[in-house]
Amino acid sequence: MARQAFELDELISRDYPHGFFTTLEVDSAPRGLSEDVIRLISSKKGEPEFMLEWRLRAFRHWLTMTEPQWATVRHPPIDYQDIVYYSAPRSKKGPKSLAEVDPELLRTYEKLGVPLQERELLAGVAVDAVFDSVSVATTFKARLAEQGIIFCSFSEAVQQHPELVQAYLGSVVPYTDNFFATLNSAVFTDGSFCYIPPGVRCPMELSTYFRINAMNTGQFERTLIIADRGAYVSYLEGCTAPMRDENQLHAAVVELIALEGAQIKYATVQNWYPGDREGRGGIYNFVTKRGDCRGDNSKISWTQVETGSAITWKYPSVILRGDNAVGEFHSVALTNHYQQADTGTKMIHLGRNTRSTILSKGISAGHGSNAYRGLVKVAKSATGARNYTQCDSLLLGDRCAAHTFPYIEVKNPTARVEHEASTSRIGEDQLFYCQSRGLTAEDAVSLIVSGFCKEVFKELPMEFAVEAQKLLGVSLEGSIG
Amino acid sequence: MTAPHPLLEIAGLHVTVDDKPILRGIDLAVRAGEVHAIMGPNGSGKSTLAHVLAGREGYAVTAGTIEYMGRNLLELAPEARAREGIFLAFQYPVEIPGVANIYLLKAGLNAVRKHRGEAELDAMDFLALVRSRLQLMEMDESLLYRAVNEGFSGGEKKRNEILQMAVLEPRLAILDETDSGLDIDALQVVARGVNTLRSAERAIILVTHYQRLLDHIRPDRVHVLAHGRIALSGGAELALELEERGYGWVEDEARTGREEAHR
Numbered sequence: 001m002a003r004q005a006f007e008l009d010e011l012i013s014r015d016y017p018h019g020f021f022t023t024l025e026v027d028s029a030p031r032g033l034s035e036d037v038i039r040l041i042s043s044k045k046g047e048p049e050f051m052l053e054w055r056l057r058a059f060r061h062w063l064t065m066t067e068p069q070w071a072t073v074r075h076p077p078i079d080y081q082d083i084v085y086y087s088a089p090r091s092k093k094g095p096k097s098l099a100e101v102d103p104e105l106l107r108t109y110e111k112l113g114v115p116l117q118e119r120e121l122l123a124g125v126a127v128d129a130v131f132d133s134v135s136v137a138t139t140f141k142a143r144l145a146e147q148g149i150i151f152c153s154f155s156e157a158v159q160q161h162p163e164l165v166q167a168y169l170g171s172v173v174p175y176t177d178n179f180f181a182t183l184n185s186a187v188f189t190d191g192s193f194c195y196i197p198p199g200v201r202c203p204m205e206l207s208t209y210f211r212i213n214a215m216n217t218g219q220f221e222r223t224l225i226i227a228d229r230g231a232y233v234s235y236l237e238g239c240t241a242p243m244r245d246e247n248q249l250h251a252a253v254v255e256l257i258a259l260e261g262a263q264i265k266y267a268t269v270q271n272w273y274p275g276d277r278e279g280r281g282g283i284y285n286f287v288t289k290r291g292d293c294r295g296d297n298s299k300i301s302w303t304q305v306e307t308g309s310a311i312t313w314k315y316p317s318v319i320l321r322g323d324n325a326v327g328e329f330h331s332v333a334l335t336n337h338y339q340q341a342d343t344g345t346k347m348i349h350l351g352r353n354t355r356s357t358i359l360s361k362g363i364s365a366g367h368g369s370n371a372y373r374g375l376v377k378v379a380k381s382a383t384g385a386r387n388y389t390q391c392d393s394l395l396l397g398d399r400c401a402a403h404t405f406p407y408i409e410v411k412n413p414t415a416r417v418e419h420e421a422s423t424s425r426i427g428e429d430q431l432f433y434c435q436s437r438g439l440t441a442e443d444a445v446s447l448i449v450s451g452f453c454k455e456v457f458k459e460l461p462m463e464f465a466v467e468a469q470k471l472l473g474v475s476l477e478g479s480i481g
Numbered sequence: 482m483t484a485p486h487p488l489l490e491i492a493g494l495h496v497t498v499d500d501k502p503i504l505r506g507i508d509l510a511v512r513a514g515e516v517h518a519i520m521g522p523n524g525s526g527k528s529t530l531a532h533v534l535a536g537r538e539g540y541a542v543t544a545g546t547i548e549y550m551g552r553n554l555l556e557l558a559p560e561a562r563a564r565e566g567i568f569l570a571f572q573y574p575v576e577i578p579g580v581a582n583i584y585l586l587k588a589g590l591n592a593v594r595k596h597r598g599e600a601e602l603d604a605m606d607f608l609a610l611v612r613s614r615l616q617l618m619e620m621d622e623s624l625l626y627r628a629v630n631e632g633f634s635g636g637e638k639k640r641n642e643i644l645q646m647a648v649l650e651p652r653l654a655i656l657d658e659t660d661s662g663l664d665i666d667a668l669q670v671v672a673r674g675v676n677t678l679r680s681a682e683r684a685i686i687l688v689t690h691y692q693r694l695l696d697h698i699r700p701d702r703v704h705v706l707a708h709g710r711i712a713l714s715g716g717a718e719l720a721l722e723l724e725e726r727g728y729g730w731v732e733d734e735a736r737t738g739r740e741e742a743h744r
Contacts, residue, residue: 428538429575435559436535436569437589437645438596447588451579451628 029086035059038186041086045155045189048162058175058185065179071342072371072403073311075284078249085187085220144204148197151206154222157193164195168226172255172292172319180251180313181288184220188253191222196231196262205461207236221252227262229295234265236464250309251286260295260322265303267460269468271475272308274339277366282310282339289316293325293351301328302345303459305468307475310339315373317346320354320382327356330456332468334449334475335368335400344374344405349382349415358389361453364400365476371403378415385415393423394452396445396476446473486551488513488684489534489653494545496526496533496709503529505709507545511653514681518695518720519688521706522728527688528572530706531657534686535569536562549653563589564596566652570642570659577629582641585629586611586648593649614647617677619670636667643674654678655686660694672697692724707732 029037038059042052067078144151150161158165175185196202227233250272256264266289275282285308291300302316318327329345347356362370370393378385393402404421426448434444450457450469457465487510496504504526511517521527533540534547536559547554554562577585590610591601602610615622618640630638639659646654659671675685675698687694695703695717703719704711705728712731713719723731 427575430577432535432537432559433571433575433577434585434589436563436571437585437649438560438563438592439585439588440560440592443588443592447580447585448577451577454579 028084031084032081033059033083033085033187037085041187041189044086045158047158050162050166051158054170054175055186058182059187061176062179062182062186065182067179071313071373072369072405073313073340073342075311075340078284080183083249086189144202147200147203149200149202150193150195152193154188154191154193154224157224161193161195164226165193165224168224168255168257169222170255172257172290173253173288178288180286181253184222184251184253184288188220188222191224191252193223194225194233194235196227196233198229198231198259200228200231202231202233205234205236207238219248219250219252223252223254224257225255225264225266226257227259227264227298229259230261231259232263234267234461236267236269236461238269238271238464238467248282249284249286252288254287254289254316256289256291256300258291258293258295258298258300258325261297262295263299264291265301266291266316267464268302268304268306269460269464269471270304270306270308270312271471273310274308274475275310275337277337283308284311285309285314286311287314289314290346291316291318291327293318293320293322293327293354295325296322296351297324298322299326299328301326301330301459303328303330303456304332304343305453305456305460305471306331306333306341306343307471309341312339312341312343314343315345317348318356319348319350320356320385321350323351323353325351325354327354328459329356329358329360330459331359332361332363332453332456332472333370333372334363334365334472335370336365336475338367340369342371342373344372346375346377347387349376349378349385349387351382353384353386354382355385356387358387358391359455360389360391361456362391362393362402363396363449363452363472363476364393364402365396367399369401369403371405373405373407375407375409376417376419377408378410378412378417380411382412383414385412387415387417389417389419391419391421392452393421394449395423395425442476445476449476487511487548488550489554490546490548492546492548494530494533494547495543496529497541497543498529498539500541502543503540503709504533507706507709507711509704509711511684511686513652513684515701516679516685516687516698518700518703519686519706520690520692520703520720520723520728521712522732523690525706526709527690527706528657531569531655531686531688534562534653534655535559535567560592563649563651564593566593568646568649568651568654570639570646570654570656572658572661574630574633574638574642576631576633578631580629581626582629583611583625586625586645589645590648611644611648614644617647618644618674620644635662636664639663639671640667640674643671647674647678650678652682653684653686655688657688658690659687660689660691668694669697692720695720705731 029040035056038055042055141151173181175182194206225235256266258264272283272285293300300318304316306312316329320327327347331343333341333343335341344360345358358374360372362372364370372391374389376387376389389406391404395402402423406419408417410417426445430448431441431444434447435441449472457468460468489511491507491509494504494507519527529540542555587607594601620640630641633641642659660668663671687698687700699717703715703717705713712734
């Protein structure tokens with residue numbers, strides 16, 4: 001047993017493979033937050049008046065709020081006045097093509113294994129790359145435009161399609177929603193925007209790669225995706241970050257709107273810097289993600305693979321407003337070293353015959369702590385609503401923790417809500433079995449963990465599933481004996 | 482048999498589990514081409530011996546040596562032993578949820594091949610190999626795509642062990658009570674698998690409680706383990722004698738022998 005614990009340590013304590021740092025010239029706002037900084041952000045981005053007003057309303061509301069304390073995470077207090085709220089790679093005009101993109105930036109993507117050109121040519125994926133806060137490259141736009149699909153940076157959407165932004169921004173996550181979402185509403189600098197017109201099936205997976213790079217720069221992305229009547233879109237979000245010492249705050253907001261008969265699939269692979277083996281550094285990831293099945297027969301599914309960040313605080317949720325709407329949440333969350341994850345979902349059933357499925361897989365290793373927190377709420381109006389929830393936890397070693405907090409609130413007697421939960425440990429017998437077939441302990445762990453996560457991985461698009469599996473392997477590298 | 486060195490040579494092996502002595506001085510030499518049966522009553526240390534050979538944790542070797550192909554086996558990690566050609570068919574194969582049986586097979590085979598400096602098999606060649614072995618084991622191909630041992634019947638689990646053995650083609654195969662809990666049909670299938678693998682380069686150790694497996698696999702040597710020692714060794718006919726007389730007399734002799742040694 002002692003030897004096993006020792007090897008576990010050894011396996012878990014590999015360094016973050018994506019730790020490198022790019023030197024780019026940065027155009028930054030002064031540290032701290034005030035109405036002036038918000039005005040600066042808004043004017044830097046040449047925003048229309050309604051945006052500035054919205055930001056200021058959010059900021060004034062934020063001043064009345066306090067940071068939430070209910071999550072099962074611990075961290076030193078965040079000094080919100082010590083954060084730089086705006087930084088953009090210096091460029092005179094936006095690049096028109098990849099040839100105009102800072103070569104240093106392209107090299108960073110290459111190191112991460114995300115060569116844009118290759119993606120563009122081979123994978124058929126349109127990439128809207130967010131580097132720090134400004135989008136620097138958008139591809140495949142022309143092909144998407146032929147079908148009336150809008151896929152661009154949020155800033156661009158504000159300029160080109162203000163009527164859509166004004167109609168939908170904050171309609172799922174209002175600026176008053178929660179401390180971090182409100183902060184985001186005040187200071188967000190960029191993100192992605194996507195609109196699929198009625199009846200259009202988006203012909204490719206849409207993808208954004210986020211990357212945090214500038215020193216002490218909070219990241220406040222805003223993503224807004226609208227699938228109009230009968231439309232379909234699959235969206236992929238993935239990210240890694242370079243190694244650094246100071247904690248970085250990340251508070252993104254993602255809003256999804258599915259109108260009648262529309263379907264949105266949103267997949268995330270998150271691999272931000274988790275901190276070193278003592279738990280120093282690492283990203284604080286406080287994200288608000290919510291989808292609104294606004295129309296009848298609409299469907300939203302979230303799939304996430306969370307392996308990075310020092311702290312993850314994230315509950316991708318679905319409001320099932322339309323009749324027969326379907327919400328899904330598939331999650332793999334892995335914590336190692338001193339990582340903490342408090343993640344889960346909310347399924348809010350309002351419409352009749354609405355259905356939701358929650359499948360959560362938590363993996364804890366090292367001193368990692370993993371909490372599933374979920375709410376299934378069936379309103380009086382939701383006759384015939386159904387939910388199925390399954391939460392499984394897998395423990396590696398004897399110093400990690402797994403928690404499950406399922407909340408169920410049912411106000412309609414016809415509802416059917418099921419919850420299943422399990423906690424297991426990677427058995428010494430499973431490891432030995434694999435080893436006696438020639439696999440190293442490391443490969444054996446990776447094999448057993450990927451088996452544990454299989455039901456979630458199969459919800460990911462093929463190339464993402466492969467990436468996710470690799471990521472789990474890397475995150476647990478050398479993780480048991 | 483003219484091989485200068487045995488494939489496996491165990492000398493004076495003492496093993497404790499939680500400080501409790503289980504094996505108290507095992508001497509055993511197994512040459513390539515031989516099939517040895519290790520028999521004995523429950524608690525005599527048969528399974529302990531099998532697990533120690535495969536490198537399982539929790540067994541402390543307090544004295545003695547194990548040489549395998551002229552090397553100190555005890556220095557090797559379990560996966561290194563597997564790659565060097567040692568295979569243990571488990572008495573109780575574990576379930577690994579979500580991992581396709583074929584995936585583990587392929588990972589294992591490629592690990593072994595890589596170690597031998599051979600190229601990894603591509604999907605087509607691998608499937609062809611596995612299919613030929615499946616036929617031998619009279620196993621349905623669908624078993625390949627089910628999770629490792631999950632929901633397998635007792636017989637399916639044991640056959641799956643032999644399938645893995647047939648795919649990995651070990652130098653030294655140790656079957657830990659593979660016959661227990663098998664009906665006669667399954668027993669014959671397992672025996673056929675083992676007999677097919679018999680060859681001049683390969684040695685097989687059958688750990689078994691009962692003689693009936695030996696009706697189908699004729700061993701070169703039979704050893705009876707009692708109180709952590711090999712109390713008696715003989716040819717295939719010894720198994721028949723045990724079947725007739727039970728283990729009691731061997732145990733008695735072993736006890737007497739021990740008392741004599743103490744005197």
